[in-house]
Amino acid sequence: MSVLLQTENLVTNFYTYEGVVRALNGISLVVDHGTTFGLVGESGCGKSVAVRSMMRIIQEPGRVEGGKVVVFFDPDSQQRGVDLLQQSEAYLEHLRGDQISMIFQEPNAALNPIMSIGDQVAESFLFHKRKEMCARVLEELRRPDGPSISPLGAFQRHLYARAVRNPRDLLVTVAAKIPLLKHWQRRLKKEALRRSIEIIGKLGIPNPDKVVKLYPHNLSGGMKQRIVIAIALACSPLLLIADEATSNLDVTIQAQILDLLRSLKQTEIASILLITHDLGVVAETCDRVGVMYAGNLCEVADVGDLFHDPRHPYTQALLAAVPRFHQEGPLLSIEGAVPNLVDPPAGCRFHPRCPEVRDICRRQFPETVDMGGDHTVACYRYTDRPRAEGAP
Amino acid sequence: MKKLIELRDLQKHYPVRGGILRHQVGSVKALDGIDLDIYRGECLGLVGESGCGKTTTGKAIIRLHRPTGGQIIYHRGNGHDPLDIATMSPGALKREDIRGRLQMVFQDPTTSLNPRMLVKNIIAEPLREQPPMGSRELEGRILELLRLVGLTQDHYLRYPHEFSGGQRQRIAVARAIATNPEFLVLDEPTSALDVSVQAQILNLLQDLRQQLELTYLFVTHHLLVVKYISNRLAVMYLGKVVEIAPTKQLFVQARHPYTHALLSGIPIPDARQRSRRIVLQGDVPSPLNPPKGCRFHTRCPFVIDRCREEEPLLERFSEEHRVACHRKDEMERLVRDRFGR
Numbered sequence: 001m002s003v004l005l006q007t008e009n010l011v012t013n014f015y016t017y018e019g020v021v022r023a024l025n026g027i028s029l030v031v032d033h034g035t036t037f038g039l040v041g042e043s044g045c046g047k048s049v050a051v052r053s054m055m056r057i058i059q060e061p062g063r064v065e066g067g068k069v070v071v072f073f074d075p076d077s078q079q080r081g082v083d084l085l086q087q088s089e090a091y092l093e094h095l096r097g098d099q100i101s102m103i104f105q106e107p108n109a110a111l112n113p114i115m116s117i118g119d120q121v122a123e124s125f126l127f128h129k130r131k132e133m134c135a136r137v138l139e140e141l142r143r144p145d146g147p148s149i150s151p152l153g154a155f156q157r158h159l160y161a162r163a164v165r166n167p168r169d170l171l172v173t174v175a176a177k178i179p180l181l182k183h184w185q186r187r188l189k190k191e192a193l194r195r196s197i198e199i200i201g202k203l204g205i206p207n208p209d210k211v212v213k214l215y216p217h218n219l220s221g222g223m224k225q226r227i228v229i230a231i232a233l234a235c236s237p238l239l240l241i242a243d244e245a246t247s248n249l250d251v252t253i254q255a256q257i258l259d260l261l262r263s264l265k266q267t268e269i270a271s272i273l274l275i276t277h278d279l280g281v282v283a284e285t286c287d288r289v290g291v292m293y294a295g296n297l298c299e300v301a302d303v304g305d306l307f308h309d310p311r312h313p314y315t316q317a318l319l320a321a322v323p324r325f326h327q328e329g330p331l332l333s334i335e336g337a338v339p340n341l342v343d344p345p346a347g348c349r350f351h352p353r354c355p356e357v358r359d360i361c362r363r364q365f366p367e368t369v370d371m372g373g374d375h376t377v378a379c380y381r382y383t384d385r386p387r388a389e390g391a392p
Numbered sequence: 393m394k395k396l397i398e399l400r401d402l403q404k405h406y407p408v409r410g411g412i413l414r415h416q417v418g419s420v421k422a423l424d425g426i427d428l429d430i431y432r433g434e435c436l437g438l439v440g441e442s443g444c445g446k447t448t449t450g451k452a453i454i455r456l457h458r459p460t461g462g463q464i465i466y467h468r469g470n471g472h473d474p475l476d477i478a479t480m481s482p483g484a485l486k487r488e489d490i491r492g493r494l495q496m497v498f499q500d501p502t503t504s505l506n507p508r509m510l511v512k513n514i515i516a517e518p519l520r521e522q523p524p525m526g527s528r529e530l531e532g533r534i535l536e537l538l539r540l541v542g543l544t545q546d547h548y549l550r551y552p553h554e555f556s557g558g559q560r561q562r563i564a565v566a567r568a569i570a571t572n573p574e575f576l577v578l579d580e581p582t583s584a585l586d587v588s589v590q591a592q593i594l595n596l597l598q599d600l601r602q603q604l605e606l607t608y609l610f611v612t613h614h615l616l617v618v619k620y621i622s623n624r625l626a627v628m629y630l631g632k633v634v635e636i637a638p639t640k641q642l643f644v645q646a647r648h649p650y651t652h653a654l655l656s657g658i659p660i661p662d663a664r665q666r667s668r669r670i671v672l673q674g675d676v677p678s679p680l681n682p683p684k685g686c687r688f689h690t691r692c693p694f695v696i697d698r699c700r701e702e703e704p705l706l707e708r709f710s711e712e713h714r715v716a717c718h719r720k721d722e723m724e725r726l727v728r729d730r731f732g733r
Binding site: 042043220221222223250251252253254255256258259277278279280281282283284307317318319321322323324325330331332333334335337338 | 442556587589590619643658660669672676
């Protein structure tokens with residue numbers, strides 16, 4: 001299996017008036033090409049902060065303060081990884097939405113209420129695939145049986161030709177801003193809309209050519225979430241990050257969306273990083289799972305191993321707290337509450353709620369142990385050694 | 393078993409106004425004829441997707457709004473006559489102490505607790521409408537309530553923002569049981585909470601029901617939660633009850649295609665049990681203009697011509713199991729043939 005995304009010892013802090021919130025306390029995980037990785041945990045455990053740190057979209061007062069986020073674009077050559085934390089903002093702007101894209105939790109907040117659906121999907125094409133689309137329009141213009149040439153036609157062709165050579169060409173940029181002249185982009189926009197209709201159709205939305213003219217308020221929750229997925233998939237990303245993509249949807253609609261993601265996984269996208277608090281969703285869609293608690297990754301395993309042989313006391317308690325299909329007897333709950341990360345417990349952050357707390361748990365965070373079969377746990381049950389300073 | 397609350401053809405229509413004179417141009421049929429019996433001491437689960445009228449039903453029972461039609465019959469016991477509370481005036485509701493006897497816990501404790509009130513005042517508020525109590529007695533009662541829901545004396549003089557989500561929901565429960573009610577509407581009490589805390593609250597509610605002999609109407613969209621806590625389950629779709637049965641029976645032999653779809657849609661937290669699910673096409677139709685015939689026919693995988701014309705009634709299928717479907721007798725075979733479940 002070849003690595004797609006690897007984070008090493010990722011640390012993110014938020015500098016608030018109440019103090020420093022240590023939201024990520026050294027996260028190291030690996031997402032392989034062609035797999036679905038699930039990140040689970042309760043609210044406030046840092047799942048969203050983790051992926052936002054990877055994409056470098058942490059907002060003030062948060063800061064990514066350490067670690068590496070390495071992406072290996074080519075599955076065949078594992079040498080040339082790119083550390084996203086070292087790259088320029090401009091580089092990331094072109095990466096986000098193109099090679100790595102994201103779906104957010106609340107489709108209402110992710111869509112712009114005053115832009116039509118078509119424009120919102122096309123935006124992604126116009127930003128990332130400009131060159132490719134200009135080439136296609138130019139080809140059409142040059143065809144002998146192509147559209148008839150208006151008086152401005154020659155100029156238009158010239159502009160498209162320049163845009164193909166360099167999308168950020170000065171003349172092209174200026175021409176796009178001047179009234180009347182900016183109409184040269186009409187064909188480009190038409191091309192973007194054509195592609196939008198195509199991708200919306202692929203997501204199983206009926207009448208895509210009508211839907212692109214609608215606005216978000218015309219659509220139901222499930223449809224909106226499909227549109228958000230369409231925007232994320234527009235440029236065929238290598239990695240799709242889904243941050244609680246189905247949490248706000250009804251059961252039957254959630255089933256539709258999960259089905260859709262599963263079928264897209266086979267055809268369109270290489271890998272998915274799924275963030276959720278619902279262990280059921282993880283069990284049904286993921287290949288590998290990481291369990292987070294209070295800014296730490298406590299256990300990573302293949303999905304079957306995690307559900308049948310959980311090793312970390314938190315994972316065990318979490319699984320016991322979920323109501324089951326064949327539930328008999330009372331649910332086991334975890335006493336206490338998730339700690340406040342301004343002043344997290346010293347040592348292992350789970351120790352105040354842990355049934356088997358030992359003396360060393362209160363002092364130092366345990367090292368991560370490999371239990372075999374790609375199953376790693378950070379708990380003193382399986383090791384006596386604390387985590388080395390600065391090591392993952 | 394004795395009935396506590398009986399709903400007879402309960403309706404709630406919200407007017408839609410339009411035009412210059414704001415005259416009524418239509419109505420949203422949030423509840424369109426609900427028949428439901430709630431027995432003393434049971435926990436009845438009410439499930440369905442958002443917008444199907446679950447919460448409206450709950451709010452109608454405790455008369456947070458006045459239903460458009462139908463009856464809500466409240467059997468008070470102790471030799472009192474049954475009372476139709478659907479049309480009672482606010483004054484009469486207070487005189488008969490309906491407000492104190494029927495209470496509600498809301499979904500999100502961050503919004504249902506007033507951030508500017510101390511916990512002691514939040515819990516004391518419903519008690520002020522009761523026969524007056526001395527301040528000593530009141531304090532004693534509040535501390536007793538806090539203890540009942542698993543909080544301590546330390547929490548007495550604090551504000552809601554100082555608590556975690558689970559603790560806030562405990563405060564909301566304490567407020568609801570302050571007046572010694574016999575019936576509680578629990579409107580998604582755990583959906584704003586985390587899994588580990590959700591289990592705490594569910595266990596608390598179970599204990600309280602036995603300790604205080606309460607009756608619950610548990611409104612939720614989460615089927616595994618409701619399976620854990622309730623004895624009987626009613627499934628709603630677009631303002632109608634489509635199936636009602638004892639919980640165990642419903643999970644094993646559902647007779648309505650919508651119930652089947654809901655059950656198969658639950659993601660099961662077990663990696664070796666990835667099941668085939670029935671994925672319904674499309675969305676819930678608008679309650680402004682519900683489909684003719686069976687309301688579910690637009691999404692039903694087993695639709696026949698009769699479903700488009702004739703609305704099925706909620707009919708007895710077996711003892712305690714009622715279904716509103718024309719094809720209920722062959723449903724088991726249909727689901728097995730089509731989906732292999």
